[in-house]
Amino acid sequence: MAQYTIKELEHLSGIKAHTLRVWEQRYNILCPKRTETNIRYYDDADLKAILNISLLNERGYKISKIAKMAPEQILQKVQQLCEEPCRGSHHTNTLVQAMVDMDEDLFDKTLSTATLQIGFKDTMSEVVYPFLNKIGVLWQTGNITPAHEHFVSNLIRQKLIVAIDGQVVRKQEGAPTFILYLPEGELHELALLYMNYILRAHNKHVIYLGQNLPFKDLELTYGQFKSSYICTVLTSAPERDQLQKYLNKLSDTFSEATIVVYGYLVQSNTSVKLPHNIVHLEKVGDLLLSVK
Incomplete structure (x- = not known):
């Protein structure tokens, strides 16, 4: 307990x-x-x-x-x-309770109710992300186990994948391509999936490479598509003392691309200096404001 x-x-x-x-x-x-x-x-x-x-x-x-x-x-x-039908915090509080009890039915019902009331995009920004921020303190203090983290992550992931699958993207001639990936060792995928949803909802062409991608595979994909944008989330990888080196490598290797980075590592490390073609995203919902 x-x-x-x-x-x-x-x-x-x-x-x-x-x-x-x-x-x-x-x-x-x-x-x-x-x-x-x-x-x-x-x-x-x-x-x-x-x-x-x-x-x-x-x-x-x-x-x-x-x-x-x-x-x-x-x-x-x-x-x-x-x-x-209210935009208050009650959905977020209910998700916390459902997580503590590992009550899948309540968790699913709460997300479904919020989606019906305010739409999926606003449910993510007004319910899910405040929920994840709240329980971040529980992960830090050890009051929830990895099992709790996997429980909520998988349920939210399922919702995101269903929402993404329901989108029809019509690629426009000459439109920019977005590569989305997580670096080697990085498995926290929810924010990247949400980026995928936002971009596809606005008819953007996305190459989704997912978790734990070796750098050489990112280079090969970029070489094939010459993407205008590369988006990633840095939560636990690379190691904190290797972050500046990793960002510099991204910038040098993909010097003609705009690289959008989001995540705890960048946000919490105030000593990091962002190279000229790297943009730090403070909120996932603001992704489209960071790209042309």
Whole structure:
């Protein structure tokens, strides 16, 4: 069973730790446990409870009223809100709960409901990516296992592939070609798949090479298509101390292409200097703004 600090609850729920402590003392909303060394922590049940409470509070319910509700009433109210066409955070919170419980039906239903309400593109930008950002802290602190990561990644990946397969791209004469790939050792594919979806949705010609691609194969593909753009995501590869060298190699090898890079490695490494033909993408949804 996972153990969360109050700062982790703050990150996941959006409610300040100070407010959580006040609610805990005044309304008995949470009941923290203690380790053998007397350190306070919260469990999965506490996380799910505060996610539901934060949703009701966000939608106008006063905490004094929520505190008087039975758990069944809170859950019923949350379920009602999740059925309403709204662009709020309730879908994201529900995905967190579904991940904790590894509840595939709930995860799938939540994504499908959001897609029906606001469309697939907005579901990715307004629901899925905030969800991935929220649970990033859980991966860092070890409160979810690789099994949880694979669980959510595979389900989101399935949705992306279905959406991509449903697109019909008509290649236009003289239109630029985009090569999408992940470098050797890089397996985090969701952002690259989303790039593929965005480009195809705008009738762009894409060569999708996927995960763990040897550099020589990237060179061969570029030599065949002379692509105007190369797009990649750098999350865990190359090694952090090799990032500048890798970017320089990309720039020198494909000097006539515009190279779009996205991912944690580039975003978190402020010492990296981007070569002249490399563009750092801060949000996947802004991909089209980075290309002509």
